[in-house]
Amino acid sequence: xxNVHVAVKDHVATVTMNRTPVNAIGLDMRQELIRVFxxxxxxxxVRAVVLTGAGKFFSAGADIKERTRLTGEPxxxxxxxxxxxxxxxxxxxxxxxxxxxxxxxxxxxxxxLALCCDILVASEDxxxxxxxxxxxxxxxxxxxxxxxxxxxARRLLLTGQRIxxxxxxxxxxxxxxxxxxxxxxxxxxxxxAIASKSPLSxxxxxxxxNMVENLSLRDGYRLEQNVTRAMSKTADAQEAQRAFVEKRKxxxxxx
Numbered sequence: 001x002x003n004v005h006v007a008v009k010d011h012v013a014t015v016t017m018n019r020t021p022v023n024a025i026g027l028d029m030r031q032e033l034i035r036v037f038x039x040x041x042x043x044x045x046v047r048a049v050v051l052t053g054a055g056k057f058f059s060a061g062a063d064i065k066e067r068t069r070l071t072g073e074p075x076x077x078x079x080x081x082x083x084x085x086x087x088x089x090x091x092x093x094x095x096x097x098x099x100x101x102x103x104x105x106x107x108x109x110x111x112x113l114a115l116c117c118d119i120l121v122a123s124e125d126x127x128x129x130x131x132x133x134x135x136x137x138x139x140x141x142x143x144x145x146x147x148x149x150x151x152x153a154r155r156l157l158l159t160g161q162r163i164x165x166x167x168x169x170x171x172x173x174x175x176x177x178x179x180x181x182x183x184x185x186x187x188x189x190x191x192x193a194i195a196s197k198s199p200l201s202x203x204x205x206x207x208x209x210n211m212v213e214n215l216s217l218r219d220g221y222r223l224e225q226n227v228t229r230a231m232s233k234t235a236d237a238q239e240a241q242r243a244f245v246e247k248r249k250x251x252x253x254x255x
Contacts, residue, residue, distance in 0.1 A: 001035070001036075003019045003026075003028050004018065004032040004033055005018050008046055011045065011047040011048065011195040011199075012049070012050060012192055012195050013048075014050045014188075015033075015037075015049055015051045015052070016052055017033075017051075017059055018053075018054040020055065021057070022055075022059070022060035023053040023058065023059040023110070024059070024061065024064075024065075025063060025109050025110065025113070026062075027063075027066065027083065030083040030084060030086075030087045033087050033090060034087055037090035038090055040095070041095050044254070046096055047096060047194065047195035047197075047199045048096055048097050048098075048099065048194040048195045048202075050100075050184070050187045051091070051098055051099070051117055052101040052102070052103055052184065053102075053103055055103075055104070056105070057106075058100075058104050058105060058110055058114065059107070059110025059113060060105060060107050060108070061107040061131075062108055062109045062137075084109065088113065091113065091117060093210060095203045095206055096206075097118045097202060099117060099118065099190050100117035100119070100120045100121065100122075101122075101184050102120065102126045102165070102183070103122075103126065103180065103184075104123065104125070104126055105126065105128075106129075107131055107162075108132055108139070111129065111140065112140040115140075115144070116143065118206065118209075119190055120168075120175055121175055121176045121177075121183060121190065122174050122176075122183065123165060123178065123182075123183045124165055124166060124177055124178065124179055124180065125165070126164070126165040126177075128162070129163060130144065130156045130160065131160040131162075132160075133158060140157065141153070144157065146213075148171070148173070152171070165177045198237070198250075198252045198254070199236075199252065199254045200234055200236050200255065204227055204230065204231050208223060208224055234255060235255040236252045236253065239251060239252060240252075
């Protein structure tokens, strides 16, 4: 792969978008991100993922130059849209929790990609925005609705407003807003904390987050109870309880 790099250490995968100069998301990068995240469920060496961008940009969004080269061939735009959807779903539905380490500008599809992650960390000089309106496009409504009030989501999309990371931290969208040199350290610390837990329990818990999102309170809590019941019967749960009683660190096997 030429646009996405993957490195794994201590059960944490670092996925780096690397398409100079601004990590614009084109056809190839979409396909590579899908391949990378679709492989995560089958990787026993990975328990958590950190997604970041090389250089001073997380991602400036969709490659507009690539869009201008569309020929109008039947089905061409549908293929592009399908890949865009699947790229977001690959991150959103990844059974291994994904921490976004937003090291710089995140615009349009770049911001939406960050919002698909489970936990967001950003540098103090990072800037977010959804400027599609400025190039005659629209997108990201659903992803913004998961994180912002209706008024803020509409302002972002209708005006192309840019928001500094400090403001997103104030709004509670970011888990941490740190100096640029500490972004990866902060994201890795969170990822390693996740990786230290039972991988089976983490997977089941993330699945429950995704499943309860659009359920009623009653149905959502019932689903959670069913997940907890299934989780309690795993070997990892039994090990965690024994370790708690014996005041030692648990040894998880993922079963």
